[in-house]
Each structure stands twice: as structure tokens, then as C-alpha cells.
Amino acid sequence: MLGAGGGTCSYEEIETTDVILLWGSNAREAHPIFFHHLMKGLRNGAVMYAVDPRRTTSAMWADAWLGIDVGSDIALANTVGREIIAAGLHHREFIERATFGFEIYAEAVEPWTLERGAEVTGVPAEVIRRMAHDYASAERAQICWTLGITEHHNATDNVRALIDLALLTGHVGRYGSGLVPIRGQNNVQGGGDMGALPDKLPGFQDVTEPAVRAKFESVWGGSVPVHRGKHISLMIEAMERKEITGLYVIGENPAQSEARAEHVRGLLAGLDFMVCQDIFMTKTAQLADVVFPAAAGWAESDGTVTNSERRVQLMRRAVEPPGESKDDLEIISLLAERMGCGWGFPSAEEVWDEVRRLSSIHAGMSYRRLEELGGLQWPCPDEDHPGTRFLHARLWEEPMTCTPAPFVPTDWVPPIDPLSGDYPIRLTTGRRLDSYNTGVQSRGYRSPLRAKAAIEVAPQDGAALGVSEGDLVSVTSRRGSIDVPIFFHRSLRPGLAFMAVHAPDEADVNLLTNDAWDPKSGTAEFKATAVRIEPAAAMS
Amino acid sequence: MDALLGPPKSVWEGGPLQASDHRVSFGGYRRSVENRRLLLPALHAVQDRIGWISQGALGYICRRLTVPPAEAYGVAGFYALLSMEEGPPRRAHVCDDVACRNAGGLDILAGLDGRPDVHPSPCLGQCDRGPAVFLQRAGEEDAVLVSTTARRVAEVLDGGAVSAPSVAVPQAGDPSLRLLRRVGVVDPASLDDYRASGGCAALARAVEMGPDAVLAEVKASNLRGRGGAAFPMGVKWEGVARSPVKPRYLICNADESEPGTFKDRVLMEGDPFALIESMIIAGLAVGAERGYLYIRAEYPLSAARLEEALARMREAGMLGEDAAGSGQMFDIEIRRGGGAYICGEETALMNSIEGKRGEPRNKPPFPTQAGLFGMPTVINNVETLVNVIDIVLEGGAAYAATGTEHSTGTKLFCLAGAVARPGVYEVEFGETLGGLIGLAGGVTGTGRLGAVLLGGAAGMFVGEEHLDMPLTFEDARDRSAALGSGVVLVYDDDADFRDAARRIAQFFRDESCGQCVPCRVGTVRQEELLARHLGGARLEEDLFDDIAKVMMDASICGLGHTASTAIRSAIDLGLLEREDG
Amino acid sequence: MADGADPPGVTLTVDGAAVAVPAGSTILDACRAAGKDQPTLCYLDNLTPVNACRVCVVEVDGNRTLAPSCSRPVEEGMAVGTDTDRVRHSRKMVYEFLASSADMGLVDEQTVRWMSYYGCDPARYGPQAGPVEDRDERTAGHHRIGDGHAAETVHQSVKVDNELYVRDYSRCILCYKCVEACGEDAQNTFAIAVAGRGFDARISTEFDVGLTDSACVFCGNCISVCPTGALMFRSEHELRAADMWEEDRQTVTRTVCSYCGVGCNLDLHVQDNRIVKVTSPIDHSVTSGHLCIKGRFGYEYVQELGDLAVTPIDEVLRRARG
Incomplete structure (x- = not known):
């Protein structure tokens, strides 16, 4: 994004902001405690716009809900950008001092008149105009998003389009204003922090920089590979080409979580060798040659995680892991020992202290301080540093000393999986309040809210199909077909269907989804699948 | 419902589906906050139409207003006159409170015992012509029966017609009357007659003078609130008028519910234009754009006459964008209560208007700082406000010449019980209690005074030794009494004070909102203690005092503060000891 | 700021x-x-x-x-x-x-x-x-008049209508905290409110429907603010019923929830190596003490251990799961 990848704001800032664009996020269900902060913002007078194809339980709270077509986010963002410029509401002084590339951006969005934006997104022009004006005129404003932005084939461009809006209006780098991606897992941010990215070392340091490699090599006492690694979508392609024949899977369930799941399962089964390290005997683990039973990170082992406001926090062992399962760190250390590396068995804190030596943004975060302060937000370069509440204050510093931030114009490209006569319904996916991802953890407790695995459609579509709620239907995409019960939901319009991702054993939505992925982030297009729905009886 | 709220704007508010509903919806949280104030009127609309609040109806209200069902249920169940259970289309609420119970109220209840459509009721504000019955009729207007009988009530419950009782005051025609001068004399439905009898002159004068001058006259008048707290009205008004915060509100507290009180009803039924005129003068003086007139549900005739007067005044340009040619915006909305004594407490009343449970707020902040919707608010009761007319017309100083130095003007008293001519009396401050009773024709029954319940259930019993007390705020205070809402309920010496005390204890328990512990539990423990005593046990006086003291010291509002005073006074006068009681 | x-x-x-x-x-x-x-x-x-x-x-x-x-x-x-x-x-x-x-x-x-x-x-x-079962039906402004020889109470049966938590309103002192936590101060779900009036005021869903038919989202924030144990984890309720709730033997360990990227701090209350209750520190900026259903109740998977779990506490906890 703008330098290191992390949300620019602290949660508390949304409590005093003036305008909130909640874009592609059903935070009310997927990030309920973030939504508590957001609600405080509404109570304090913030105006909220919710951009989502569905009228979700989050969108219900918004001053205006914009029910866009799935995958038309860039069209909407560019229309908003153009309207802001056309109305003269862009922040000229900020653009001048802290950015470059404005002219190119302005030119790129010029064709995105309100009329065109309305036509492509499906949202009335007047509402787009209102959102553009309110966002641009606000003293403080935030754009918050989650997977509705990033689970698309053009995820990175979607994010860029939102960043451009913040640069256009100066809504970044000041308290209360910023860009807020809320992460889906408790350590997505921390994984990035720790270098679990194809081209980064801990602290977002580039693996291709010789000086960076030299620093790590001096501490690690070995050589760091020069080349960029592969993200998961590239790995899958490499497996298709038999370039990857062995896999070590830690805490992931790609046999169910990846798009076009049937295909991925075939690839995993065809590997020469696969090790799976997990707390459950997942579908992936069942395909593995060796399974390492692991301890549950958050309750059975020690360590740190980083949240969506860049706060590094301690996790602690509260219960002993069952049976022969072991802490991930211990498993890896044992493995290293068998492979002939004399790492010994460092504690989580010792590993963390090494991170602090090598990553300046984490340097000031001792376990003692993390404990005392309830976590610290990076960058935190030394032990006297209080942590950083919001990023990019430097863009407002006088005089400007940092590199200006670039506008990056984006083109709208519709979803890869087009609607057609055979596949007339747009299926999108999402989360429910009481469940989590593929459900392996969350199905362990008796939630009174648990919904049956099903496809949801607009009541009108259900009526047109001639089916009743609860009836079994066949849902077919260009990649596969599943039978699931159907339910009707008012939050959906005709032509739009929804499935939650939590019960792949009953309704494997990823048999349908498209594995077209974003070349920059490697995320597959989970959010936009073309399907047709038929009464199941007609098929049998 | 739609008559009240207008047709729903989208499928999201319970309307039919429109194409745009798939692409946009508006309102969200903000709409829910703004609509909340419509909750009580919406509940009333359902109650009026079908006679109870069904689950389906509550659900529809919640969808229309974006109010959570649990909250709406909590609000609805707060009010005694909103029924959460299906029942007969007509319901009779028979007053068995201090004034009516021995005037036939208990007889009606006994006569109609077992009928599911008959319920006992606290004071209905008809104490001079009891026994009174309040009738709820699904699909028709509510009605009141006075001086009635069990047979008549049964007849009406079974479909019989009702006509509104007329209003009169014993002193009608007396030239010294000020507040009551038009009651029973001038047609309350005619704006022309009102004008012909001097109405609207004060408003014209006030517009001519401008807000600052009106404020100065009100301060000079030294008028003190007639609602019980006796707070100087000018100070209240000035606090709001000088506030930099907008919008500001004016509220007329017409939730007259203190047992034994009916003076505001007589003013509203007999001279509704005067109240509207007074409110306009007040609203313009303090810079409020909107006024609320909150009237208890048990006064359907008052509400109807005020609605009518409001419409006439609006037609005449006295309200609206340019109210009475002042250049200021001012309009009035009438709100009905739902059967809750506590809503007469000013902050509870505000919560009720806001669509919340009628629970009092802690003070400070005071309404002049943060009142209705958190904004600066003047709240005065009916009698207080109506004094403004004379203050504007004759000037504050001239007004202050009546009454005494600290109690200026005239005062309305509600004479009922064992007196020859019950009714509302207007006297200059300083008249003695004995003199007032004499004005009403003296004590009836045995002809010998037993005690006077002065100030209502929240007041106290006083005996003969108080007959020489001048009725002023300062004399009452010096003699540890209070004028309260002007109740003078007279008992002869044969009265059953044990029964009266018990009814008062029952009243406070029924009417406690339940918010704070001292009052919620204290009123129960007090009633239990009294029941034990009346059942023959020794009076646990120490425990009584302990209960009384915590209610007085630690309750949130005046209900708790005064919940023991009348019973305490009855004990002190030895009224509970009489074997022949 | x-x-x-x-x-x-x-x-x-x-x-x-x-x-x-x-x-x-x-x-x-x-x-x-x-x-x-x-x-x-x-x-x-x-x-x-x-x-x-x-x-x-x-x-x-x-x-x-x-x-x-x-x-x-x-x-x-x-x-x-x-x-x-x-x-x-x-x-x-x-x-x-x-x-x-x-x-x-x-x-x-x-x-x-x-x-x-x-x-x-x-x-x-x-x-x-003694206990009465009509408190949810009482109407404002009316009460049964007694002889005063027994102090009226709020005693009534425990409401058990789901597997996650119970409501024992015999313990309710009407402090309003649960209503605030369910409503404006945290969760904004408004599944419960104060209903009725006076001594008959009580915490209720609309028309006293069961929690599973109400707006409740089972975040359990009401439990965490309840000062009298009227609202209680089902696990604690069953362990107490079995006389096995031993607070002085429990450890409380602070960690971070695994269910999304917000990073809510959890205090895991552990007895006999089993999580029996989850709270969150009220002085932490992320949660202010409030959690969602997953963070509050979603821990079961680490201790649904099949044959591995045969201790007495497991038997009670299984019963709590219904």
C-alpha cells in the first residue's frame, strides 16, 4: 500500500470520525468487536455509507446502503473520484505536497461520470454523488474494508482504487482519517509482519535487497535465498506443472478453503510427499503422508499475534495440549534438529527477541512491555517508544521529508466469470456471525444461531424457481455442481445469490468458485461466481 | 398506523417492494434514533384501534420505526393503559383512589367484581364528582363517566353511549377570578368567543414587547411554579433563553396525576385557548421552536378541546413559521401519556416523549441545561403557564402585588371529600386553610374535621391545628407542610384513615417506576409493614423510619422522596390507631 | 485523544x-x-x-x-x-x-x-x-395486595433455553448493566430491555420469548457485566449444580482470540485443564471487556476430545453442551 502493509488507523479513531465508508465488509458479523467501535462513531454523529451487494446486518446501520453489482467496486471508486474532482472537493494542498501522479489519475477517472458509474454499479447516481461529497467534505473520514474488496481477481487494484480516494481527499495520515482493512484471521497481519509473504523478510524487508539479506544472514548464520517465493495461487499452478511435488502445510486447509476445491484436492493427492501440521485431522491432513498434531496456538502455546491496528499482543498457554500434540515452535525445532540444524529449543520469547533484533518496527516491543501495555502498535523502534497510533503522519509533516505517495489509476475489469444464459445468477460468498472460515473450529460449540448450510436467493428468484424454502436445489457453475437447500432472504435482489463458506462438508461452495486469482496478492475470486440454480429433482 | 406515520417509504420500513429497494436504503441508525419519539404515539394508535398491543402489531411498529422489539415491549409495558393481553374491546378503569373510593368507587368495583373488563384505577382527576370511571374503547374515543354507578358502567361496557360531562367551577361569575375567569362562562370551542373575552391580547402584547421584555416581566412577577417544587419561573426561562444551544424546547406538563388533583383539567376543559396562548408566549420568550403539551391519557376531553384549540390557533396564524407575526417559528404538539403517575415528574415526562420508558433522570443536569432530547428545555405545568397571560397584560410588578411577597398571584385549590361544594377554587395566596374550606361550604359528614390531606398522596395529613395556616409557600414550609399540587381533600372525623393510608401505600408501590432500589423495594416494604400493622401487629416504627429515610435520601426523584410523608403524618396525628377507624 | x-x-x-x-x-x-x-x-x-x-x-x-x-x-x-x-x-x-x-x-x-x-x-x-412464576405476565399499576407477613421477592425458576448461558432472575437486582451491554454501550443488539414497572420491573425479551427466538446474538456481554450471577455460562451453571465449581482452583490466563483479525484479549478461566468461562479485560482498548459469540463461547473445539476426555469435569461440561 503506502509502504508497509497495515491498516493506518487505531480502532479508537473510528469513534470520533465524521464519515465512514464501510466497503465490502460485513463487520457486524465478521468483525463484531470492531463494529462496537464503529457504533460508537455512529453514536457520536458519524455518517456511514455501506457498499455491499447485499443489504447486510452491517448495511442496516448505514445512513445509506449502496447495493452495487458484485465486482463493480473500481467503477464505483472511480466515479466517486471523478465526482470529487468535478465538484472541486479534492484536497489540492495535500495532493500538491504529499502525492504525485494526480493528473494521470484525474485523466483516468474522467470517463467515470455519475451516469456511467450508476450504469455499471447499479446504484443510483444521486447516492453516489452524496457519498462522494460527504466523504470529500468531511473533516475526518475512513474507508474500512475486508474480503469484499480483496477476494476478487483484481483485489490489489480494488485496494488501490480506495487508496486513491484517500489521497485525493487527504483522508490519511491524520487522527481519525485513514484506510482500515480489517483482517480475517488473528494473525494475517502478524504473518505479514513475520515475513510470511513470498518476497519479504520479517518487518516487511525486501528479500531482493542485498543489505537486508546480509543483515539476516549475519544473525541466522546461513544464506537467505535471493529469489521471491510463490504465493498460494502460484503454488497451485506450480503443482499443476509438477514443479512443486512436495508440500509442508501448517495450519491451512487448502483442500477445502481454496477456490475450485475439487481440482485442488486432485493436485494435493498427486503430490509426491505432503506433511500437514494441524490441530485437526482436516481434509488436507487426510491427504497427507505425515501429520504432525499441533497445539492450538491461542490457548495451548505462547507467542505473539498482530491485529488489524498493527497491535502486537501476547498469546499464552492456558491449557495443556491434548495427547501427543505439540506447540508449532517445538515441532519445527524438532524437525530442524532431525534435519541437522542445531537450533536447540528456543522459547517463544527468545524467537521474538530475535525478531526484534532484525525488524526495526518491532524493536521496542519486549515481552515485558507487551504484557504491561496490553500490546504495542508498530512501528515501535525502541523501548521508550509508545508505539504508533496511526501511520503516514509524515505526509502532513512540515517540511515534507518523505517520498510523496503515488496515485495509481485503476481500470475496472468485470469479474472473470461472466453471467450468461446458462449461468444467469451471481453467487457471492461470505461469513456468518457465529462461524469461522471452513468451520473446523467454530462447529465445535453449540451455537443457537447456527444456520443450515444453504444457498440464499431473493424471494422473487425462489418463487420463479417454483421451490419452497428448505427444498434441495442444484447449483451449477462452470466448474462444478452441488446440491444444497435453498432459502430466501430479503437482503438479496433478484439475480444475486449468497452462500456462507462455513460448512464445506455439507455445501462445498468452493467446488463452484473461480480460481482466477489476483496476480499481485494471489487471492482467488471467491466473491463472484456465475451459477444456475435448478430444483434438485429436475436433475435426478 | 400509517395515518400517524405516513405510508412506509421502502420495503425496509415495512412497505411494498420497489425496484430501488434492491439498490439503496436510507436511514439506518440515525433513522432509528429520530423515529424513537414516535413510539408512544404508535403504541397508542394500536391500542386505540384494536384495544391491545398484539405481538404482530408491535412487530410492525418496530419495523416502521426501526425500534428493537424488546425495547418497544419494555416501553409499552411501562404504561398501565397499554394492554399487552388481548381482552374485551371496552375496558373500565374504576377509580378507587383516596377521593373516589368512599364516594362510590369501591361499590362499583364490588358490583362489577369478576368482570375481566373492569380494573381498579388510581386517581382519574374527577375528585369533585366521583366516583369516576375511565373507559377505553377500541375503535372509538376514550371517555369518562363521573358520579356514576355500577349499573351505568356495565351498560356502557356492553355498548351503551357516553356523553362528555360539562365543566363548571363553584365560583363561576365571580369578578375577582383570574385563571378561572372564563371557565364555564365562555365557549371553550370558539376562538371568536375567546377573543371577545380578552383572549389573544396578551400574545399580541408579548410579540410587541419582544422576548427580552417578556422575560423581564416574568422575572418581576416572582411567579413560582405550581407543580409542587415552587421554583421561580423567570429563572427557569432565563436559563433557557440565554443558552447558546439550539434547538430549545418548551413543555407544558399536563400530566396531572397527583391523587386529589383536578385543577389543570378544569383549566384545559374550560379555557383551552388560554393554555395554548400561554404556551406560545412562553415559547417565543425563550426561543423554543417546538412545544410539547403532555397530557395524561385519562383526560380525553381536555385533549380533544386542546387539539381543537390548537387547530384554530394554527389557522389564525398564531403558530407555525411566523407564530403570531413574531417572525419566530413556534408550533405545539400534543402528546398523550399512557397511564403512569411517574410521567408527571419532569424528566420522566421527557423520556416518555422521547419514546423511552418514563423513568426519571438523575439531576443535575437540569432540564434547562439538558432536557428534552438533551437540549435546553423549559417545563412548566398548566396552572403555572396560564399565569403568564396576566403577567404580560398587567406587568410583572402589578402581578406581584397580589398574594404575598414570596407567593405572588392566585392559587387554584382542589377541594374534595367531605366538603359541601367540592370543586376548584381560586384564591389569593394568603387565604387560610380554614377559610378555604369555609368557601367550599365547610365540612360535611359528621361536620367535624378529621384531617385534611394537603398536597395529595405526596403531601401530608394535617389536622385542625393547621386551619389557621395561610396558604402560601413560605407558611407551608415553616409548618413542615407543602401545598403540592393544591389538593385539599377533607375527611370528617369518622373517616377510615387506616384504609386511606393503605391506599396511599398501594399507590406508591404501583406507581414507582422501579428504576432505583430505594423506591422500587422501599414502597413494597412500606406497604407490607403497613399491612402487618393494620392486620393487628404493633407498628414497627423504627423500621418504618428506616424505610422512609432511605426513600427520602437516596431515591432518584420526588416520587420516592415523598412516598412516606403522608403515611408518616397519619402516624403522627394518631390517625392509624383508631379502633373504630 | x-x-x-x-x-x-x-x-x-x-x-x-x-x-x-x-x-x-x-x-x-x-x-x-x-x-x-x-x-x-x-x-x-x-x-x-x-x-x-x-x-x-x-x-x-x-x-x-x-x-x-x-x-x-x-x-x-x-x-x-x-x-x-x-x-x-x-x-x-x-x-x-x-x-x-x-x-x-x-x-x-x-x-x-x-x-x-x-x-x-x-x-x-x-x-x-417463595418463588412465583407469573412475574413475566404482571401488568403495570396493579399488584396483589398481601398481608405483609412475607417479604415479596423476585424468586422464580431459572430460565434455561439454550446451550450457552442461563438466566436466573431470582438473583436479578435490576442494575441495568446487561441491558446496557446488550444495547448502546457495547453490542447494540437490544435483545433485552427492562419491562414492566415498579417492583414488577424485570429484564425481558419482547413478550418474554426465549432467547433463541429473540434478537440475542449470544455474545455473552450481559454475563460479563452481571454482578450477582443472574446471568451465567451454562458450564458454570452445571458445574455449580454438580457442586464442582471451584473458583479458587481456577487459573485465569490472558491470550488473544483466534477467530478474526480484530485481536480481542481473552481471559481464559481454566479448571482441571478445561476452559470453563471466558471473559475479556474491561480496561483493554480493543474490547473494553466485550466479546462476540465466537470469542466468548467458541473455545469448545480445544476440549472436545472424544475418548481422551474422561475426567469428571468433562462429563459435566458435556451435559452443559446439551
């Missing part, structure tokens, strides 16, 4: 000793600054004060009635008494009133200490009336 200097200070006296606190502080803040903690029931740092219980009342010179310290703002020169006769009397009475009408058997130790300090004797209101 990012900007703004410290507000100017206010000086007042608490029991005669001068104390200075920032403007906008409450009397309770000032008492705490002066090292004099006050009893509270309906107050919690992460909720808006409702000042309903009145157990924190203090005497302010010049005020006719006592003031709730939890919500009354300090004023320059205010003289506050926290241990005067009137204060002691009111506090004692509030505790007595509550203990004579509800089951206070599970209140925290401080409350027990305060009750003994003030010399509470709830028995002096007579024997407590």
Missing part, C-alpha cells in the same frame, strides 16, 4: 481531605483518587452510569438529598462525605432491600464486605416469599 491539553483541575474535599481531579470527573473518580473506594453495583467502568442502585450515594454539603457518586460530576469546592450517618444508612438499606428481595449469594467479595460493614440484616423484613 490525539490532541487537546489536559482539562483544568477541580479541587474538592472527600471526608475533609482535599483532592484535585480533572474537570468532568465524577465524585466516584475523586473518591478513588483520594484512596476511598466506594461500593457500587450498577456501575462499571465500561458502561454509562445509570445510577439506579444508589449504593454509591454520598452526602454533598448543601444538597437536600444524597448524590450518586458514580455519575455526579465534581464541582469546585464541593464537600463530599462518604461515611456520614445518612450515607451509611442509605447504603445499608439498599443492600438490605436487595438482599431481602433477591438471591445475593453469588455477589463478589467486596460486596459481601460492604454489606457486613454496614450491618445489613435482610431478615428484619420477615421471611422471604
